[in-house]
Amino acid sequence: xxxxxxxxxSYARGDDEPFxxxxxxxxxxHGYSVWWDRVSMPARRLSFHQEISDSIRARDCLxxxxxxxxxxxxxxxxxxxxxxxxxxxxVPALRLGEYSLVSEELKSIHCEDFRDDxxxxxxxxx
Numbered sequence: 031x032x033x034x035x036x037x038x039x040s041y042a043r044g045d046d047e048p049f050x051x052x053x054x055x056x057x058x059x060h061g062y063s064v065w066w067d068r069v070s071m072p073a074r075r076l077s078f079h080q081e082i083s084d085s086i087r088a089r090d091c092l093x094x095x096x097x098x099x100x101x102x103x104x105x106x107x108x109x110x111x112x113x114x115x116x117x118x119x120x121v122p123a124l125r126l127g128e129y130s131l132v133s134e135e136l137k138s139i140h141c142e143d144f145r146d147d148x149x150x151x152x153x154x155x156x
Contacts, residue, residue: 038065038089038118040109045097046125049144053095053123056154065089086112091119096141097126107133123153 037057041050047068054066064070065085086092092113100106113120114135122132122141132141142153 035061036063036065036089036091038086038092038109038113039067039095040092040100040106040113041095042097042099042103042106044099045095049125050095052150053093053144053154082109083112086118087116089113089118091121094120094122094136095144096122096124096131098131101127101131101133110136 039050039054041047050066051068054064054069057064065088070085086109092110094100094106094110110120110133120136120139122136122139123144124132124141125144129141142156144150144153
């Protein structure tokens with residue numbers, strides 16, 4: 031995965047949060063500044079939606095971790111749509127399910143296949 035240096039992770043907790051944690055740790059270990067809600071949420075002085083939109087605005091790139099729950103989550107959809115509206119780079123990463131879960135608006139963007147843990151390192155380097 032080659033992208034800008036500041037990243038927002040968009041995912042659904044019910045899909046595969048351990049994968050998102052691994053991705054977060056690997057990205058930060060490679061020098062990226064990554065916003066992940068589990069470690070990056072401020073003290074809640076703003077509304078949840080305001081914190082999310084401000085965080086997306088402050089990042090260069092959004093990684094959309096695709097799985098069945100993320101594909102059906104209106105919150106996740108709002109995150110990557112907001113990123114697109116702000117002309118941010120959006121990178122889909124398929125973790126669970128099939129490529130058909132990637133929304134039509136993102137079909138023209140290359141989507142790395144992270145479904146097989148054995149191939150994680152290969153796809154992470156792309």
